[in-house]
Amino acid sequence: MKSRGHSNGENSKKGNDNSIVKSIVFYVISIFLSVIIIMISITIMTTVVLLGYRLNSYYYYLIFIVISINIGILVISLRGIIHTYPLFADHNKEKIILMPSPESKKTDDKPPGKEILTTEFFSQTELDIIDLLMKHNNAMLQSTIVSSSGISKASASRAITSLENKGVILKKRKGVTNEIILPETYFK
Numbered sequence: 001m002k003s004r005g006h007s008n009g010e011n012s013k014k015g016n017d018n019s020i021v022k023s024i025v026f027y028v029i030s031i032f033l034s035v036i037i038i039m040i041s042i043t044i045m046t047t048v049v050l051l052g053y054r055l056n057s058y059y060y061y062l063i064f065i066v067i068s069i070n071i072g073i074l075v076i077s078l079r080g081i082i083h084t085y086p087l088f089a090d091h092n093k094e095k096i097i098l099m100p101s102p103e104s105k106k107t108d109d110k111p112p113g114k115e116i117l118t119t120e121f122f123s124q125t126e127l128d129i130i131d132l133l134m135k136h137n138n139a140m141l142q143s144t145i146v147s148s149s150g151i152s153k154a155s156a157s158r159a160i161t162s163l164e165n166k167g168v169i170l171k172k173r174k175g176v177t178n179e180i181i182l183p184e185t186y187f188k
Contacts, residue, residue, distance in 0.1 A: 023084055027077045034074040041067045121166070125151055125159040130168065130182065138182040141174060 045063050048055060122130070132149055133140055140148075146156045160180060163169045170181040 020084055024081060027080045027084075030077040031074055031081075034070040034077065037070045038067055038074070041070070123159065123162070125155055126163050126168075129156070129159055129163065129180075133169070133180060133182040140180055142171075142178040142180055145180060 041063050045060075048059075128149055128151065129145060132145060142156065142160060145151070145160075146153050149156070151159070160169065160171060160178070164171050168182070170183060172179045172181065
């Protein structure tokens with residue numbers, strides 16, 4: 001059997017990363033060239049004025065237009081880099097604390113900056129999947145979760161999507177199935 005390398009999910013992620021890198025390289029080159037053109041234009045203008053050459057007003061307007069356009073390109077490029085920053089930001093910085101019962105509402109021992117979720121926020125199927133993941137080092141294939149838990153494929157898929165939307169788990173494409181990962185979680 002031939003090895004196909006990356007799965008479609010991995011290829012699309014890699015392609016997305018490449019397009020982000022290409023965008024940033026484009027913006028950096030654009031900024032660099034704009035700064036150089038602005039510096040050259042200002043140098044030419046200063047040299048002409050200091051040497052006392054008399055130029056037609058059209059040349060001054062031309063240099064002013066060149067500088068203005070390059071300042072515009074510089075600003076657009078800087079905004080482009082600023083807008084690509086969130087693509088690199090770590091969106092999973094907050095850790096979620098799961099509490100087994102709604103009665104234990106003590107927040108005295110809550111670590112700062114952490115969200116507390118009680119089991120009342122989860123269905124029984126979701127709690128079963130969380131428990132199964134915790135028993136298997138916080139990572140399993142979705143197909144393995146279905147086969148070992150006795151949950152139907154549809155119910156498992158809905159529960160996993162719900163857990164992913166709540167930010168409790170991460171889902172990564174792994175061949176024809178998904179790898180379900182339970183990141184750092186605190187159970188009290």
